[in-house]
Amino acid sequence: MLRLLCRSSAGSQTLVRWARRSQRGGGLLLHGARSCTSSRRCHGTGSGEVNGQPAENGSGNALYRDSVLLPKTEFPMKLTGQKLLDRELQIQQECGFADLYSWQRERKAKNKFCLHDGPPYANGDPHVGHALNKILKDIRNRFEMLRGRQVHYIPGWDCHGLPIELKALGDLGTSGLSPLQIRQKAREFAEGAIARQKAAFQRWGVMADWDQCYYTFDGTYEAAQLKVFQEMHSKGLIYQDYKPVFWSPSSGTALAEAELEYNPEHVSRAVYATFPLVTLPPKIASQKVNVSVLVWTTQPWTIPANQAVCYMPNAQYSVVKRADNSEKFLVATERTASIAALLGTDLQTVGVFAGSLLEGGICKHPTIPDKQVPLLPANHVTMVKGTGLVHTAPAHGMEDYSVASQFKLPVECMVDEDGTFNELAGPELQKLSVMTEGNDKVCFLFDDGSKVKDIQIIWTRLKVRVLPESARSSLLTMLDRRTYWCISRQRSWGVLIPVFYHKESGEALINKYTVSHIAQLFKEKGSDCWWELPIETLLPPEVLKKVKAGAASDYVRGEDVLDIWFDSGASWAAVLEGTFESDSRADVYVEGKDQIGGWFQSSLLTSVAVRNKAPYKSLVVHGFAVSEKGEKMSKSVGNVVDPDVVINGGKGPTEPAYGADVLRWWVAESNVFSDVQIGPSALSAVYLLEHSEIPARKPVTDAYSEFDAGRVIRVLQAFITRELSSFYFSIIKDRLYCDAEDSLGRRSCQTVLEEILDGVTRSIAPILPHMAEEVYLHAPGHDKEETLFKSGWIKSSSVWRRPGLEEAVEGACAIRDSFLSSIPGKNAARYDLTVAIEPGLLFELMESLQEEPTSTTSQLAELMMAARVNLATKMPRDLDPEALLNHGTFLINLEGGVIREESAYSIAVTPTSAARCPRCRRYTANSADCLCPRCQSIVSQAH
Structure with a gap:
């Protein structure tokens, strides 16, 4: 049974085709194949070609038709539409896709591989972004399992958070609903999204135990998360305080940076403001000048919250005087020219000082009477924009907050939860929206203003x-910016922060005893018990006794929940802890580039805080799935590609049913480290591309290990197109079809x-598991019940390593190239070839391929595809004067370079005098009416 996964190159014959193409030429599926040399193209059956020769009609040819051994297979030539889909589902069933993960977990394996699944958000239907991520992970997992490792991969879902809560409530809002009612609706919504996504992941062939997934709303997960919280709290890493956060007035909750969506049409209002110096820095007080510090900001509404002005100690500053009104400003020296241009006036330098001399200066607040703010040094000040002096409002910026923490400045938030100024901002601003009329009002209360923000780089190794x-x-860079993390959210759908507040004093009660007790309750009952159970159960006497607190009735439970990034960031504790004997780190985390500021980071922060090590050994960051034009997918634009439509087909002919393996092929062939394009044209065209340039070869194993499945495909395509289709298949057809059936x-x-089929099938199996298993079902050499993925990786044998054989074939191929270049465009089978090599290593290598001086059936003759090959140490004297002569050299390299010898050879090419055999079509017969000796022997034995 001769079936190989190959693509025929133009003008060449192959034993089989690189499988079926779906509707409208929709792509190579590497699926079922039959011999592309069909019976119509074989001996004595009409017109066509055999062994590169035109077949002739004639009754004589029919005499030998049954003696030619043509390949036969039950492998389906082409499947499209519903038949294709049904076959994939049948393969999943027959080959035990659902049980494969559990099977490999139970087998003994010396090495293990852990890919920790980042939980997709349970707020909608599966999309191509999910497909890109899950299939990329599955390709690596299947490869690791094939090569004998025990794979640890538990799919999970991120189930809490504001988007789910808002979608679940819809137009109802939270009005009149209790926290438990809100949570119930949110849970039901999340469960529905999980069910749809899980079904899609299974259909894509993703290997996992789908009955053993993790969900961030499970009690056991929540308990593990609280353990992380407790460890961090015990170390003093979690505390209650004020800090600036991203706040959503419309939703009434803090937001993580990864949850922000910026309006690209928004234009910030930038203004300059003056802070009069009421106390000159001591080291420059002798100047006795009336000067104002000039600052710049794109957020004027933060000026009322100002607590300081920061400068760069290592920079140079100047006092400058305006030419138009003699007003004096303190600015960075290198910003003077830019400021003069903006003000539209010349600036005369009055004095120049080092930044370090500004220490001790005090300014008057521009909007709050009688308030003074200090000049303070800070490393985040830059000279890129503004004035080199930075307005600092600790309640509204992370760098500002860091300065406040260092110098013990007040952190006064003058903005309410609805986004309006509160009473601390003063009567003129109170109740005004900070983004609209409040911002305008602030601009009227001062002259000019500035704030320059930059990152304080702390290189983390x-x-x-x-x-x-x-x-x-x-x-x-993102880690450097994140010196603090606000982990509280003001919603109902999430893991409750286990804190209690004293009714009278408002003092928080939270410690290892209270948190441990709540964690145990969550593990047993889920976090809904925070509202369901009485306070006496949440704070039992034995716990209160340990913390020396009063009665449970003296406390009320807190209502804030944990940031969902803390939820998912603690997944290492819930899923990986205790899994491995020595190191509970995952081998790899694989997610999209948006998770650089999300799950990658929150996982790292929690793990380092608790265990002082990263939760992963490596990170793989892939791009996004985008439209064919490289645009973000949008329903309003109409460029969204639904993976279900890719697999099952859509409404029209432009949306054929490709099946799951094509979706997987799209992922594998793409450069996943950049954004990946997908669309109707891409799906139908990407699989038909011929690779004219073959990349540098690397083992398939190395490519899979580096998440470069595209390189796997390119290597296999090059091997199949060049080594197999154009070379090996061409030279073996004759003995395969025309030698005796049991001949050596x-x-x-x-x-x-069979070895090639097995190797190629296993090589492509992680990418195309359905096709690979179907090939394996039809392949010989194994029990019917055995599946490919349970039979292991490519097996090599030392038997194949015969010393000198590779060099012999390489030398013969060099001679073959000289031969073919002598007869461009001609049929090699019509010529006799004489090869002359002086005695030496190259001659000995050629003798290993042809022992006798002349032969029509030797391995050397087969490699040359000539009618006859003569091998000699020198050219014969009676050489045909019309012979085509050519010369060449070949460098022999044996035993890793120990033996090196460059040998010369000569060839002579002459048209053969032999006739074409009516059975094998080779020019090896004595006359046109006779069979060649080889065929005569085979036919006579058959009779």
Whole structure:
């Protein structure tokens, strides 16, 4: 049975085709194949070609038709539409896709591989972004399982958060609903999204135990999360305080940075403001000048919350005087020219000072009478924009907050939860929206203003491999910016922060005893019990006794929930802890580039805080799925690609049913480290591309290990197109079809084909599991019940390593190239070839391929595809004067370079005098009416 997964190159014959193409030429599916040399193209059956020769009509040819051994297979030639879909589902059932993960977890394995699944958000239907992520992970998992490792992969879902709550409530809002009612609706919504996503992941062939997933709303998960919370709280890393956060007035809750959506049409109002210096810095007080500090900001509404003005100690500052009104400003020296241009006047330098001399200066607040603010040094000040002096409002900026923490400045928030100024801002601003009329009002209360923000770089050294390496800098930059993390959210749908407040004093009660008790309750009953159970159960006497607190009735339970990034960021504790004997780190986390500021980071922060190590050994950061034009997918634009439509087909002919393996092929062939395009044209065209340039070869194993399935495909395509289709298949057809059925040559050829089929099938199996298993079902050499994925990776044998064989074939191929270049466009089978090589290593290598001086059936003759090959140490004297001569050299390299010898050879090419055999079509017969000796022997034995 001769079936191989190959693509025929133009003008060449192959044993089989690279499988079926779906509707409208929709792509190579690497599916079922039959011999592309059909019976119509074989001996004595009409017009066509055999062994590169035109077949002739004639009754004589029909005499030998049954003696030619043509390949046969039950493998389906082409499946499209519903038949294709039904076959994939049948393969999943027959080959035990659902049980494969559990099977490999139970087998003994020396090595393990853990890919920790980042939980997709349970707020909608599956999309191509899910497909890109889950299939990329599955390709690596299947590869690791095939090569004998025990794979640890538990799918999970992120189930809490504001988007789910808002979608679940819809137009109802939270009005009149209790927290438990809100949570019930949110849970039902999340469960529905999980069910739809899980079904899609299974249909894509993702290997997992789908009955053993993790969900962030499970009690056991929530308990593990609270354990992380407790550890961090015990170390003093979690505390209650004021800090600036991203706040959503419309939703009434804090937001994580990853949850923000910026309006690209928004234009900030930038203004300059003056802070009069009421106390000159001591080291420049002798100047006795009336000067104002000039600052710049794009957020004027934050000026009322100002607590300081920051400068850069290592920079140079100047006092300058305006030419138009003699007003004096303090600004950074290198910003003087830019400021003069903006003010539309010349600035005369009065004095120049080092930034360090500004220490001790005090300014008058521009909007609050009698309030004074200090000049303070800070490393986040830059000279890129503004004046080199930064307005600092600790309640409204992370760098500002860091300055306040260092110098013990007040953190006064003058903005209410609805986004309006509160009473602290004063009667003129109170109740005004900070983004609209409040911002305008502030601008009337001062002259000019500025705030320059930049990142304080703290280079963190992580012993983590990052693919691609360029993503490392993005991760570190985001980490540098995140000196604090607000983990509280003011919603109902989430994991409750286990804190109690004293009714009288408002003092918080939270410690290891209270948190441990709540964690145990969550594990047993789920976090709904926070509202369901009486306060006496949440704070039992034995716990109160340990913390030396009063009665439970003296306390009320808190209502804030944990940020969902804390939820998912604690997944290492819920899923990985205790899984491995020595190191509970995952081998790899694989997610999209948006998770650089999300799950990658929250996982790292929680793990380092608790265990002082990263939760992963390596990170793989992939791009987004975008439209064919490279645009973000949008329903309003109409460029959304539904993975269900890719698999099952859509409404028209432009949306054929491709099946799951095509979706997987799209993922594998894409450069996943950048944004990946998908659409009707891409799906139908990407699989038909011919690769004219073959990349540098690397083992398939290395490519899979680096999440580069595209390189796997390119290597296999190059191997199939060049080594197999254009070369090996061409030279073996004759003995495969025309040698005796039990001959050593034919049987050895079948063995090689079986090994090739097995190797190629296993190589492509992680990418195309349905097709690979179907091929394996039809392949010989194993029990019917055995599946490919349970049979292991590619197996090599030392038997195939015959010393000198590779060099012999390489030398023969060099001679073959000289031969074919002598007869461009001609049929090699019509020529005799004489090869002359002086005695030496190259001659000995060629003798290993042809022992006799002349032969029509030797391995050397087969490689040359000539009618006859003569092998000699020198050219014969009676050489035909019309012979085509050519010369060449070949460098022999044996035993790793120990033996090196460059040998010369000469060839002579002459048209053969032999006739074409009516059975094998080779020019090896004595006359046109006779069979060649080989065919005569086979036919006579058959009779």
